Amino acid sequence: MKKKIILAALIICFFTSSAYALSEAYKKNIYNPGDLKPVDSLLKVKVGQAAPDLTLKAVSGKIISLKDYYGKKNVVISFVPAAWTPVCSDQWPGYNIVKDIFESHDTILLGIAVDNIPTLYSWTNQMGKLWFEVLSDFWPHGAVADKFGVLRSDGVSERALFVIDKKGIIRYIDVHNINQRPPLEKLIRELEKLN
């Protein structure tokens, strides 16, 4: 039995890798950190609870607070671990072409990363004009990610999605394997449930 477990572990280690499809838009400027521990934090919130409030500066220069949307819009928060890394660079550009789907569910999107504003500015410029706000959780470093319980031990955030309804209640959480992009259809299905 023990031998079978060791064999299974070996096979997984050898053949599981974080493949990614990288856009040429970033040329050769993407740093590949390799395979990382899939999840490296403990959630501090759960579905059904009120989301912790947050106030962060956006790349656009605006100061964004979660409470600004209460009673008006549902909110999807997309934490990505780091700018200029493979999977993150091919996540938000996909969300950028589904603005109509978000709008049809009366939902806005907030992208959050622990990088500083200049870094996020340079990085997101490669994605074309984004319709959603990108917020910097740089200082105090990762404080918002930590409030949600998605700050990893190395100072980057998890790749995590939170769906928060108009009452400020968390309706869906996906702390995804950091090496993989969350499937869009799953998120859209959750938005459909908000109606």
Place this chain on the structure above:
Amino acid sequence: MKRKISGLVMVILMLFTAKAISVAEVNPPQVGGVFPEIELLKPDNPAELKYLGLSGSGSFRINQIKADVVIIEIFSMYCPYCQGEAPSINNLFTLIESNPAYKNKIKIIGIGINNSLFETNIFKKKYKIEFPLIPDGDFKLHKIIGEVRTPYFVVMKLKGGKTEVIYSKLGALGDNKTFIEQIVKSSGIK
């Protein structure tokens, strides 16, 4: 005990060998070479099936497409460059389909890397793409064709069940008319 350990060592060695082989095989398609035999999911849209000269459901291979030349766009709906190029590829499709000399001879398909069918359909709807987009949700095809960045274009000549690569390049195609002239010349179609 000794036998058990040596068995495990053998397995580890086999895994190392298999891993080394799989890494060594990763190369983008080369001009003059043969495109790898890959199984693609048949579109469920009857018009797209007809465009490819296929019927039924399941999978198909490139050499089963009813054409002399097949252009493959390796893309992702998450790739900003692919999004930017989409109108130009639509124009390429229109140029081919509106020219009786090329229509039915040159066909285009897109392969969406790490995209589900849901995601390729979003891309298709967003950019009003008329040619088939095939999902490669688990990177299976991406690994076979050398884990290229996107968008990547491969053009192949089909003859006698063989797929000879005549174009293989990362990035935009440039001027579409010049590109068509180039592939017509390379493929020898008339």
